[in-house]
Amino acid sequence: xxxxxxxxxxxxxxxxxxxxxxxxxxxxxxxxxxxxxxxxxxxxxxxxxxxxxxxxxxxxxxxxxxxxxxxxxxxxxxxxxxxxxxxxxxxxxxxxxxxxxxxxxxxxxxxxxxxxxxxxxxxxxxxxxxxxxxxxxxxxxxxxxxxxxxxxxxxxxxxxxxxxxxxxxxxxxxxxxxxxxxxxxxxxxxxxxxxxxxxxxxxxxxxxxxxxxxxxxxxxxxxxxxxxxxxxxxxxxxxxxxxxxxxxxxxxxxxxxxxxxxxxxxxxxxxxxxxxxxxxxxxxxxxxxxxxxxxxxxxxxxxxxxxxxxxxxxxxxxxxxxxx
Numbered sequence: 001x002x003x004x005x006x007x008x009x010x011x012x013x014x015x016x017x018x019x020x021x022x023x024x025x026x027x028x029x030x031x032x033x034x035x036x037x038x039x040x041x042x043x044x045x046x047x048x049x050x051x052x053x054x055x056x057x058x059x060x061x062x063x064x065x066x067x068x069x070x071x072x073x074x075x076x077x078x079x080x081x082x083x084x085x086x087x088x089x090x091x092x093x094x095x096x097x098x099x100x101x102x103x104x105x106x107x108x109x110x111x112x113x114x115x116x117x118x119x120x121x122x123x124x125x126x127x128x129x130x131x132x133x134x135x136x137x138x139x140x141x142x143x144x145x146x147x148x149x150x151x152x153x154x155x156x157x158x159x160x161x162x163x164x165x166x167x168x169x170x171x172x173x174x175x176x177x178x179x180x181x182x183x184x185x186x187x188x189x190x191x192x193x194x195x196x197x198x199x200x201x202x203x204x205x206x207x208x209x210x211x212x213x214x215x216x217x218x219x220x221x222x223x224x225x226x227x228x229x230x231x232x233x234x235x236x237x238x239x240x241x242x243x244x245x246x247x248x249x250x251x252x253x254x255x256x257x258x259x260x261x262x263x264x265x266x267x268x269x270x271x272x273x274x275x276x277x278x279x280x281x282x283x284x285x286x287x288x289x290x291x292x293x294x295x296x297x298x299x300x301x302x303x304x305x306x307x308x309x310x311x312x313x314x315x316x317x318x319x320x321x322x323x324x
Contacts, residue, residue, distance in 0.1 A: 004083070005033060006057055006215050010207050014063050022112045024079065024105050031056065031083035032076035032113055035063050039070040042119035044146070044308070048075035049106065051128030051154070051288075052094060053220040055082030057211055061204075062290045065301055071123075071308070074114050078129075079105055081220050092221035093183055099230040103137040110144055123308050127151040127290070128262065131253075132231065135238040138247040148251040149304050150277075152259055152287050155235050156266030159197050164232075171228040180226030188221050197260025199286050201293040208291065239266075241273040251277040252307050254300050256285035256292075 004019040016036045021029040033056050036042070046066050048059055055077050063073045077084040079102070080095055087095045096102065114122060124145050126134035131153025134141075138148065157164045170184055191209045193202050212219050223231075237243055251274070255267040264281075271279035280303045282289055285296035292300075 004031060006211070006218075008207075008211050008214050011057060011060055011211055013057070014060055014067065016067075018117070022076070022109060024101075024108055026101075028079050028085050028105075030076050030079060030085075030105060030109070032074070032109065034113065034117055035067055035073040037067040037070045037072055041070075042072050043070040044121045044123060045072040045074055045114060045118040046123050046125050046308075047110070047114060047145075048073060049124065049126040049130030049133055050075070050078060050082070051130055052223065053081060054127070054130075055218045057215075057218065058208060059290070069305060072118050074109075074118050076105075076109050076113075078102060082218050088181055088224075091217075092188070092219075093181065094220040094223040094227055095181060096227050096230055099133075099136065099234045102133045106133060106137055107140075115144075121146040121309075124148040125151070125304070126153070128154045128287070129231070131155075132234055132238065135243075135247070136234050138249055138251075139243070142248050145249055147308060148249050149307060150251060150253045151289050151300070152256055152262050153253060153267065153270070154231065154262055155239050155270055156263045157261070158263045159260040167228060168232055171225040171232070174225035175229050180229065181224055183222035183224050184228070185222050197286060198288040199291045199293075200284075200296075201291065204291045239270060239273075244270070244273045244277075245275060247274065247276050249276055250307075252280050252303060253277055254280050254282060254289055254303060256287060256289050256296070257281050257283050258285060259287045261287040 005013045007013045014035050017033055019033040021031055023029055056075055066073050080087040122145050124134050131150040132155060134148055134150060135153060160167060174180060174182055193205045196205060199205050253267055253271060255264055257264050268279060271277055282296050282299050285292050289296060289300045
């Protein structure tokens, strides 16, 4: 059997797991893994939805944090990235035909893997693009998901060479010309800790770079014009008051105040119309809060465990009010 998950010396795969592939509605085989807690009675299952250009291995440390608290973890690589099949011949182009495909893949994962093979109740932990997917799918997940935790959900864009308006215009033009499979740039930037917008933790940054170098097949380059257009359309829809009013799953939005990818102001604005959601700012943190320095990660994990019933109730009584 071919290896499904990969380890590096400073990022070993957690034990007590099941890994494999599940088939989507249109025939793609997406890579997944389920990690079991050592506790005899599980406190539920956390379904992790990744950001763009992320993969299961990047969450090994966070998975250990969650299973240590008695929670199971189920996660998968989204179509077109990580260890799941690419959608274009040029493998480094991040592409999607319809954003709704992400939502259908999540639905299939819940049906084929999470419901039969894990433990109730179910929670979502979704980062960046994963947060956008969760927001979009949330009105239809009410009977399945008890609570959601969104980490820097991708509801806006900052830190790019061009403004969001220019990016939308260029992506729309390429898409209209039938060139939606092309990215707006062909430049592949070498990871450099000094100017990265993702984390202020150099050790975790270099750990992720080491995984990328050891297994470059897991990584992606720039998104295509079609991917951008689909993402922008979904942002516009999920941030409308009508859509936010339709979400009834209790939610917290963990928002890094120094986010260099998604504007903090956009995350703050989201909470104004999100009746089921509450903003939890992490002062000083950058975009990838679960790859951040210990002080920021600890704050995010404390908020998570205070909000998720039963996972850490005794240790986080003071933070529990975040979820009420």
